[in-house]
Amino acid sequence: MANRNMHYIGGVIISIFGLNRLQSNGLMISDELSIILLLLGVLSSRLPDILEPPNGRHRKILHSYLVLVILVIVIGSIFNSLIIKQDDLLVLVFFILLGYTSHLLLDLPNLPVIN
Numbered sequence: 746m747a748n749r750n751m752h753y754i755g756g757v758i759i760s761i762f763g764l765n766r767l768q769s770n771g772l773m774i775s776d777e778l779s780i781i782l783l784l785l786g787v788l789s790s791r792l793p794d795i796l797e798p799p800n801g802r803h804r805k806i807l808h809s810y811l812v813l814v815i816l817v818i819v820i821g822s823i824f825n826s827l828i829i830k831q832d833d834l835l836v837l838v839f840f841i842l843l844g845y846t847s848h849l850l851l852d853l854p855n856l857p858v859i860n
C-alpha cells in the first residue's frame with residue numbers, strides 16, 4: 746500500500762500528464778490555472794483515504810476496482826468533451842478525478858473488486 750507521500754507524487758505525475766494531454770489537444774490553459782489544476786490533482790490524490798480512512802482493513806467501495814473502472818470511463822469521456830469544447834468547470838472536475846484515480850492506481854494490489 747502506498748504511503749501519503751507516494752500518493753502526492755502520483756497526483757503530481759498524473760496531473761502533469763493530464764495537463765500535457767489537454768494542452769497538446771488544443772486546450773488553452775493559463776499558467777495560473779495550470780497551478781490550480783496541479784494543486785487540485787495533488788490534493789485529490791488523498792481523497793480516497795479521507796473518505797475511507799485506513800483503519801485496519803483497507804477498503805470498501807470507494808477503494809474498489811469498480812470505482813476505478815467507472816473513473817477511467819468518466820475521465821475518458823470528460824477528456825473527449827473537453828477537446829471538443831473547453832469548459833473550465835469541467836477541467837476542474839477532470840483533475841479531481843485524475844487525482845482520485847492516481848490514488849486507486851497506487852493502491853491497486855490492495856483493491857477489492859467490490860465490497
Ligand SMILES: [Zn+2]
Nearest residue numbers: 793794808852
Ligand atoms: Zn488508499
